[in-house]
Amino acid sequence: MTATFVGMPPFPQSARTALADTQLRSNLAHATSTIRGKRLRVVGEVEDWEQLRLAGAAIKDNTLLHLDEHLLRLEESLTRQGATVHWARDAAEACAIVADVARKHGVDEVVKVKSMATGEIDLNEALAAQGIAAWETDLAELIVQLGDDLPSHILVPAIHRNRAEIREIFLRSMAAAGRPAPDGLTDEPAALADAARLHLREKFLRAKVGVSGANFAVADSGTLVVVESEGNGRMCLTLPEVLVSVVGIEKVVPTWADLDVFLQLLPRSSTGERMNPYTSTWAGVQPGDGPQEVHVVLLDNGRTRALADDVGRQALRCIRCSACLNVCPVYERTGGHAYGSVYPGPIGAILNPLLRGVGVDDQVDSLPYASSLCGACFEACPVRIDIPSVLVHLRSKVVDAHRAPHQRLPKTEAVAMKAAALAFGSGARLGAAEKVSGLVGRLLGGGGRRRLPGGRKQLGRLPGPGAAWTDSRDLPAPPAESFRAWWKRTGGGR
Amino acid sequence: MVCKSDRMRVALMVTCINDAMFPETGKAAVRLLRRLGVDVEFPTAQTCCAQPMVNTGYLDEAVPVVRTFVDAFEGYDAVVTPSGSCAGSARHQHSIVADRSGDPALQRAVSEVSPTVYELSEFLVDVLGVEDVGAYFPHTVTYHPTCHSLRMLGVGDRPTRLLGNVRGLRLKELPAAEQCCGFGGTFAVKNSDTSVAMGSDKARRVGETGAEVLVAGDNSCLMHIGGLLSRQRSGVRVMHLAEILASTEEAGTPQEHPVDAVHDQDTVAHGAAS
Numbered sequence: 001m002t003a004t005f006v007g008m009p010p011f012p013q014s015a016r017t018a019l020a021d022t023q024l025r026s027n028l029a030h031a032t033s034t035i036r037g038k039r040l041r042v043v044g045e046v047e048d049w050e051q052l053r054l055a056g057a058a059i060k061d062n063t064l065l066h067l068d069e070h071l072l073r074l075e076e077s078l079t080r081q082g083a084t085v086h087w088a089r090d091a092a093e094a095c096a097i098v099a100d101v102a103r104k105h106g107v108d109e110v111v112k113v114k115s116m117a118t119g120e121i122d123l124n125e126a127l128a129a130q131g132i133a134a135w136e137t138d139l140a141e142l143i144v145q146l147g148d149d150l151p152s153h154i155l156v157p158a159i160h161r162n163r164a165e166i167r168e169i170f171l172r173s174m175a176a177a178g179r180p181a182p183d184g185l186t187d188e189p190a191a192l193a194d195a196a197r198l199h200l201r202e203k204f205l206r207a208k209v210g211v212s213g214a215n216f217a218v219a220d221s222g223t224l225v226v227v228e229s230e231g232n233g234r235m236c237l238t239l240p241e242v243l244v245s246v247v248g249i250e251k252v253v254p255t256w257a258d259l260d261v262f263l264q265l266l267p268r269s270s271t272g273e274r275m276n277p278y279t280s281t282w283a284g285v286q287p288g289d290g291p292q293e294v295h296v297v298l299l300d301n302g303r304t305r306a307l308a309d310d311v312g313r314q315a316l317r318c319i320r321c322s323a324c325l326n327v328c329p330v331y332e333r334t335g336g337h338a339y340g341s342v343y344p345g346p347i348g349a350i351l352n353p354l355l356r357g358v359g360v361d362d363q364v365d366s367l368p369y370a371s372s373l374c375g376a377c378f379e380a381c382p383v384r385i386d387i388p389s390v391l392v393h394l395r396s397k398v399v400d401a402h403r404a405p406h407q408r409l410p411k412t413e414a415v416a417m418k419a420a421a422l423a424f425g426s427g428a429r430l431g432a433a434e435k436v437s438g439l440v441g442r443l444l445g446g447g448g449r450r451r452l453p454g455g456r457k458q459l460g461r462l463p464g465p466g467a468a469w470t471d472s473r474d475l476p477a478p479p480a481e482s483f484r485a486w487w488k489r490t491g492g493g494r
Numbered sequence: 495m496v497c498k499s500d501r502m503r504v505a506l507m508v509t510c511i512n513d514a515m516f517p518e519t520g521k522a523a524v525r526l527l528r529r530l531g532v533d534v535e536f537p538t539a540q541t542c543c544a545q546p547m548v549n550t551g552y553l554d555e556a557v558p559v560v561r562t563f564v565d566a567f568e569g570y571d572a573v574v575t576p577s578g579s580c581a582g583s584a585r586h587q588h589s590i591v592a593d594r595s596g597d598p599a600l601q602r603a604v605s606e607v608s609p610t611v612y613e614l615s616e617f618l619v620d621v622l623g624v625e626d627v628g629a630y631f632p633h634t635v636t637y638h639p640t641c642h643s644l645r646m647l648g649v650g651d652r653p654t655r656l657l658g659n660v661r662g663l664r665l666k667e668l669p670a671a672e673q674c675c676g677f678g679g680t681f682a683v684k685n686s687d688t689s690v691a692m693g694s695d696k697a698r699r700v701g702e703t704g705a706e707v708l709v710a711g712d713n714s715c716l717m718h719i720g721g722l723l724s725r726q727r728s729g730v731r732v733m734h735l736a737e738i739l740a741s742t743e744e745a746g747t748p749q750e751h752p753v754d755a756v757h758d759q760d761t762v763a764h765g766a767a768s
Contacts, residue, residue, distance in 0.1 A: 016687045329674045333691045370685060372678025372692070373549060375645035392587070395551030396594075403554075413680075417547055421555035424510065424541040425562055431538075434514045452724045454731030468683040472690040473721030476515065483508050483517035487536050492524055 003150045004125070008340035010366035015334040024160050024335050031159045032325075032332045038272025039323060039380070046268065055261045057384040060317035063254055064307060070219045070252045071298060077222025081284025083294040088246075094299050095126035098211060098244050101295055102132050105242055107208050113226060113233040114138030115213030116154060116320050117246045117299055119342035123211070134211065135177070135203050137232040139196050146173040152336030152344060155270050155322040160335050163187040170195050178202055200232060210240035210291065214247045215319065216262060217296075220255050223283045224296065227266060227276050234280045243282075243291035248299050250307075250316040262319060265382035270321035302355030311393040312354045317383040318347055324377035324387060330370060339367060346377035350390045358394065359401025368394035412465060427484070434482035441478030452476055502621075505567055506534045507575040507584075507611065509713075510542035516713045522740035523576045523614060526629075529740075530622055534574065540566040544591060545583035550680045553594045560591040564603040573610050574617045576736045578643025578711045581613040586646060613643055614736055615652040615711060625655050630743040632662030635733075636705035638696070638719065640712040641674050653711055653735055660738060666703040670695075677718035690722070697722040700730055708732045 008014055018024060043049055063070055075085045088094035098118075102110055110127065112118065112134050124134040124145075136145045143158040144151050147169040151157030158166070167187040174181045179199045185191055212233065216225040224245055226233050237243060253259065267276040285294050307313050325331045325345030336344030340363050343351045349367040356364050368391045377387040399414075423433045441459070450458050457477040461470045469475060481489070504527070508520040527534040544559035563584065567573045575581050585608050592604040618624050637657060643649045657665050676682070676692025683689075696719050700708050708723070710716050713734050720732035 012685050012687065015685060019687050019691050329676065329692050330685075330688055334688055368551075369681065370688075372641070372674050372676055372681045372689070374641035374674035374678070376641075376672075376674065379645055392549055392551075392590075395549070396553045397551075399551035399553075413550070414552070417550060417552040417555045420542075421547060421552070421558055424544070424559040427537075427539045427541055427562075427566070430510065430513070430541045437514055452720065452731070453729055454733075458724065465683060468686040469721070472686065472725065473693070473718060474724035475721055476717070478515060479517050481517065483513045483520035484536075484538065486517055486521065487538070492534075492536060493521060 003148050004122075005150060005340045005342070008337075008363055010362050011334075011338055011340075011370040012366065014338040014340060015330075015370070018334045018338045021335075023162070023165075025333065027160055027162050028332055028335050031156070032327075035156075035272055035326045039269060039326065042268045042272050042274055045274075046264070052261060052265055053382055053384050056265050056319075056382055057314075057317055059253060059258050059261060060250075060383055061314070063252060064250065064313060064316055067249065067252070067307065070254055071249055073254075074217055074219040074222065074252050075298070077218075077220060078284055078296055081222050083222070083284040083296050086295060086297045088297050088299045088301070090301050091121035092126075094121050094246055094297050094301065095123050097295070097297050098123060098246065099127055099130045099132065101242065101244050102127065102209050103130065105208055107132065109133040109135060109203075109207060110209040110211045110244075111135050111137050111203050111207040111236045111240065112141070113210065113212035113236045114141050114157075114228065115211070115246065116342060117213040117248050118211060119151060121246070121299070121301060123246065135200075135207070137200050137203065137236055138228070139193065139230055139232070142196055142200065143169055146170065146177060148173075150337055151342055153322060153325055154320050154343065154345070154347075155325075160337070163189060163192060166192055170199075174199050200235075204232075204235040204239050207236075207240050209242045209244065210236040212237060212243065212245045214245050214251055215266070216259060217247050217252045218254075218256050218259065219252050221283055223256065223281050225259065226278075226280045227263070228278045228280070229271060229273075229276055231278050234278050237280050237282065238290045240291055242293040242295075244295040244297065246297045246299055248301075249303050250318075266319050266321055269319075269323040269380070269382040302357075305357060306351075306354035309354060309393075312350065312390050314385050315347065315350050315354050315390060317385055318351065319383060320347075321382055323380040323382060324385075327376040327380045328371075329374060329376065330372065334370075339370065346371060346387045346391075347385070350385075350387055350394060353394050353397070354390075358398045365398045365401075368392075368398060416465075431482065431484050434478075434484065437478040438480050438482065438485075442480055444477060450474070502532070502571040503569070504532050504534050505540075505570040505573045506536050507540060507543070507567065507573050507580065508536065509575055509577045509580045511714055511717075512576060515717070516734065519576050519713055519734040519736050522734070522737040523574070526627060526736060526740040527574065529742075530618070530624060530627060532622070535570075537566040537570075543580040543583040543588075545580060545587065546679060548583065548587050548591060553591060556591045557595045557600075560588050560604065561595075561600060563588070564600065564607045567607050567610070568603060570610060572612055572617060572621060573607070574612050574614060576614045576711065576734060577713070578613045578640050578647055578649060579714060581611050581616075582642040582646035584608055584611040613647055613649055613711060615643075615649050615656055616647065618656060618739075619652045626659035627656060627739050629660040629739045629741050630662050631660050631738045631741045633707050634664040634666060634705045635707040635709050635738065636666045636668045636700060636703040637671070637735075638668055638675065638700070638708060638710040638715065639671055640710050640715045643711050644672060649711070656735070656739060657709070660741075661743070663738070666705045668703055669699045671699075675715050675719050677715045679714070682718055689718070693718050693722045697726065697728065701728055706730060707738075709735055709738055711735045 547556035
């Protein structure tokens with residue numbers, strides 16, 4: 001696998017490429033509108049949905065306030081039940097732990113449950129570098145892996161592909177990875193699922209080591225929880241002899257009873273189902289039942305950095321449902337690859353900068369701006385993450401990072417903002433600026449050759465940064481007289 | 495008309511974009527409020543709500559602007575603005591800027607002024623208790639609920655209730671109305687390709703309604719959608735809600751291009767050659 005998010009350009013450039021992909025636009029418009037409709041229907045059925053959201057947010061917030069205590073309790077519960085707990089500060093440490101377990105068992109392959117945390121740390125690439133193949137078994141992850149592609153959605157990583165493309169990927173790539181696609185494969189969903197089932201079954205039956213993430217980790221019972229639709233995850237969680245789970249430290253919930261709230265919130269928000277088909281739970285090692293060697297890697301990788309941000313820490317409530325992606329008008333048009341991370345969409349636009357820090361990488365710094373701040377994400381979020389407010393907060397962190405003396409101030413924008421702040425500092429100064437704009441309007445719109453619908457004069461194409469507007473949109477000429485000047489001249493029209 | 499506003503001191507916060515680019519909206523708001531018995535004032539010290547700075551990340555630059563804002567609007571019972579977005583900025587973001595300033599006086603002033611700010615339809619329906627403003631506008635229109643009025647302020651169906659009582663007006667439902675038009679402030683230029691992709695879909699839906707006028711409560715969004723509708727030679731114009739609600743049968747159909755008309759009147763009045 002060679003596909004990588006590393007080195008992706010900032011959002012505006014990658015979005016431009018994505019926006020020109022007509023197949024992508026069509027696939028995403030169809031998929032997101034379908035899943036939006038499903039979600040709205042099942043959320044609408046729940047009378048106390050808002051109370052559930054508040055409860056979900058409160059449980060997560062309270063847990064995050066005492067995260068250290070809950071994590072230690074989780075470690076103790078897991079260890080007591082025969083699991084080995086590892087602590088990983090970053091991606092490299094986590095990958096090394098998983099590779100070490102695999103090497104100790106002398107395997108050259110592992111089967112994987114769909115997991116965001118392992119995608120975040122590029123585990124597959126790290127294992128491949130050690131000669132260990134990591135087989136994705138979630139259908140969508142399999143499509144991405146076989147297509148040497150990148151995931152573009154948290155829940156549906158191959159959302160950017162339609163069934164005709166999936167058929168081609170299976171025909172082209174399954175043989176090199178194991179059992180080939182059947183002859184005469186059609187693009188009927190049942191036929192595609194059958195091909196994947198046959199291909200994956202070999203791997204399930206053969207693999208000695210399974211790798212997973214976890215949706216939740218219950219501190220008091222030491223239970224890990226994986227929520228899924230296909231049952232392929234359960235195969236990986238039960239058939240192999242050894243199971244390694246990479247779990248972000250924010251996944252901990254204090255008690256089993258807390259799952260009550262999240263197992264209502266998650267399926268309705270993510271797949272638009274009342275209940276997900278498979279919920280697997282396991283606590284350490286149970287003799288004669290499932291993997292007999294169980295490892296849990298508790299992963300920081302920037303989460304404590306996010307926790308230290310008093311506005312941004314609410315992003316750690318995220319239960320990876322994808323509701324914010326599906327309702328986002330930006331995501332719907334650019335798709336997930338433009339965000340340059342396994343976490344795309346509105347949550348990715350805040351989570352990536354929070355986990356990785358701002359002021360270092362232009363691509364990361366571009367993400368908080370990849371939003372029109374329309375607020376649809378906040379409305380849909382089952383744990384009430386106020387994504388627009390966090391975006392605005394992170395924009396100020398990006399600007400502040402570039403204020404530091406050793407940094408160049410970012411381009412003309414900073415100059416423009418300082419100039420605007422000066423003009424907006426007093427009504428008199430703004431009035432003077434408007435006189436100039438009125439004059440410009442008369443000069444540039446004075447020809448009157450072009451008029452907007454309704455008859456108002458318009459400006460021609462603007463030079464410089466203004467071209468970003470006028471390349472695609474007409475613009476009215478500034479009026480000869482501002483409101484302020486009119487009020488002064490007429491005494492408010494009396 | 496009897497109004498609760500009899501003894502209220504009401505200020506018009508016209509917004510910087512209306513002041514500089516869309517003065518007809520401000521004038522319409524003044525006409526409308528006066529017709530409803532509100533002696534609205536225009537504090538000339540006002541400039542901008544600081545949203546362009548805040549939403550681009552320039553909090554330090556926003557501090558003097560918010561200071562100017564509270565200086566201009568302190569002491570009024572209500573501050574009315576023909577913009578959902580600017581009302582949202584004043585109500586939900588000024589405290590962030592005040593906190594950044596570290597100035598307790600500014601924090602206090604913001605906490606006093608912010609709750610007095612109303613978007614126009616909120617002020618008409620909630621404060622004045624009016625849903626029929628006596629307007630006349632014999633045209634087919636469709637309404638786009640702008641994101642900040644819809645989701646930040648929660649104005650709900652107030653604008654469409656007001657429009658529903660305008661005589662002669664035929665209101666067509668806009669498909670996927672609640673989806674963002676893609677303006678987004680500096681998003682419109684920083685991510686212009688995505689912004690235009692969103693706006694193009696909005697413009698297409700406006701076209702599907704067969705309306706001749708697209709109406710909304712924010713001229714910033716209308717400048718974006720209207721710019722696309724114009725570039726497409728769509729034959730659909732955009733108008734602010736205030737301008738439609740200010741229209742009356744007595745005043746006749748609104749002028750075709752009122753901004754230029756003002757300019758022409760000026761030149762006639764001053765006897766200047768144009």
